[in-house]
Amino acid sequence: MGSSKLYFALLCFQLIIGSTLAGRKLPSLENPKAIRLQAYTGCNGTHPQHAPPVKSFLVSDGTWVDCVPIEGQIAAHHPALKDHVIQMVPPKPARASSPKSIHPQLFAREHGGCPEGSIPVLRDDPMRKVRHPRAYKASTGGGYAAASVTDPATPTKPHEYAITGLPNISHAYSGAYSVFSVNAPTLGDESEMSLSQIWVTDGSYDLPGSLSTVETGWQTQPVLHPNDLPDAPHLFVFWTNDEYNKTGCYNLACPGFVQASNTWVIGGAMPKYTTLAQNAAAEFEVSYEVVYVPSDTNWWLYLDGVGIGYWPSSIYANGYLQGTANQVQWGGEVAIIRDSSVTTHSTTAMGSGAFPKAGYPKAAYQRNISYADATGSFFIPNPTGLDKRRRFNNPLCYDIQVQQGNFTNWGSYFFFGGSGGANPGCTY
Template identity: 55%
Template sequence: MASLNESQSLPRSWRCCVALLLSLSFLMVGSTQASRKLQTAQPQRRLQAHRDNTDTAMHAPSAQSYLVSDGSWVDCVPIEGQIAAHHPALKDHIIKMRPSVPPNARSSLGARSHPQLFAREHGGCPDGYIPVQRMDPNSPRLRKEHPPQAPGPAPVDVAVHEYAVTTMPVSSGAYSGSAAVLSVNGPTVANTREFSLSQLWIIDGSFKDTSLCTIEVGWQTYPGRHTGDADFAPHLFVYWTADHYNISGCYDLECPGFVQVENSWVIGGAMPSYTTLEQLNNGEIAEVDIQVLYDSTDLVWWLFLNGVAIGYWPAALYPSTYLHGTANFLEWGGEVAIEKNNTAHSRTVMGSGAVPTAGFPLSAYQRNITYADVVSGVTNMDANVKYLTEGQIRTDPSCYDIAVQLNNYANWGTYFFFGGPGGNNVFCKGTP
């Protein structure tokens, strides 16, 4: 039989054991939570420039390469070793793997099949790699030339650029994003040196000097850039310039600039899901949802395709007074580059080749045209039809035209039809 002292000490010992067990439990829970944080924390990735023995700016060697059924090759390049690492402003740049700004919440096209064959046939590159369209090293690195602007003398050039576009008014520091759903068409071009495109522009600086800075994205049929790769199909493209198309900037991932993070979209890749005028007569359509939004947390302009974050243009690419959070001009529409001919206009068509009055489904279009303003930072507003109508720029309406409209189709918001047959129309004359 235990003594009185022993019996009194039992509860005290029990309390000590319970306290010890509780302490151990808290330590285990804390340790588990810490390990979970370590497991979910994403390691920082930094751009790291790779050079060969010629000291040329280039992507790091690919880990895998894929042959796509359209004849193109796609190389999977380490995300840290992409060519953007060679830009002086991006030395040791920490890659932003996801945006802090979401895309505009509207009807998404993401549920449709991916518009590029690489993703359909191969799924994408492994995690930590981005797909890079393999280019013929002997093909010229072609550049864009002139943005749409008010009528005036054009610079001397081997090609003539014609437009059917619409704009928001110039307003200093007013805009922080732009968006539209583009019909993807298969325009016929007269030869491999001409192109036809549909795109949006985000513009800052001045048209009058080398301060002009742009962000551009859309699709383009340009067989001179895509030999042996579904030459006459529309291709996704991005473009930028920080000095009025003078030295800086380039198409796609051909020079240091745009930083890609997504592993299934091929910048510069063909978009075989497009519709010709003949298919449009049968009611077939193809579209792509493009949004570009400024992320004020990371100081970059994010590109979203069908609601997926693809990559971004760092504000550091541009002079400190331009495209650092704001833009002063937005444009949407079509452009062709055609060879000069004093007697007959090129037969390169814009859009589907149908004129805007043909309407849906024959005419090319951009719908749900929206923009982000600097004050609210949101893009759930339709672009102002009055402004877009007043801001229309047509180089020659008898060749290529545009017509802004509103609310004639459910869920289309603000939209326009654009395009035309070029020299296939007897009223469209030569280009002196």
């Protein structure tokens, strides 16, 4: 190593050790004070980064979790969040959820959580290197296709959906809720993706660059989590402010989402026991709530009734998602590889891999789906008022069935999913 490189490395090390974020006393949440985001400038000046961790843990799935000072999280690098005061104590959720006796994530089960005043962050999250697969609109059909990570021309990754949602009405909604089954769909290729999620959206594809989203759910995409168990589902958050073009990202891969929880890992794995065979005995569930809180002008995410963090409305610079949205949706999605030379459909599964007609406990579902109107009051939608959509696929690939009243305390719900090309009737 040359003398200049050695000097730079030593200087880098000194900066990290001497950082006020790395060595300061963590704040107590019992007596929270105004803690402002503080952008950490380390040795890598080419990409926003978190402050150095105060503690690190190895999880049994092979991933490392770093406990980063809450004020030094990557959100501090967003221009709209300079000196942003972190909401340390989340508002009470609009929808009450029963507390779980066991945490849904491996990190919290094995290590409890990070020290107060810090947040858990996946180390070297590969999602930093990958754009959202829905990178551009398909040339036909009004749907989505995305380039591969390495080659923007071929092959494409068409998206197929089994979703339901409420009518598109300007300024009509301010939140969404549902209880998810957590499944582990098998994939035809490790670079493909399968998920279950909630969308809260504003703007429109008809007005280029306006579509803005708040998205959350669980996702299986092994290429992005190479150290995890095969097909393990992961918690994810996502946002965009310009139709998936230049703004937004998954999880904490770029400045935007502000995390408050010290036990939930954004992008972290759920246990692998959430498989179809084991779900025959008992389905594993997590409740998701996204709601706008006028008092702090943030879109909050609650998991099992616990405030995890939020999307500040200020990151939506185009004027959308400023307190209301024009659409909410729930359902499943897959992103699959389709080369022009391939005529058979991918065998990537959606949900549990079972079709909706299999019902409980085999088919994946979201239950107790509800939405918040512009005032923040939650309502249960009637299935007759919900759209049923299957984009880019026929029901022999993936399907959805929306129902109400057939299960005690399930409210409005839907089963969704399918086995893709593993079903002989599934063709392009």
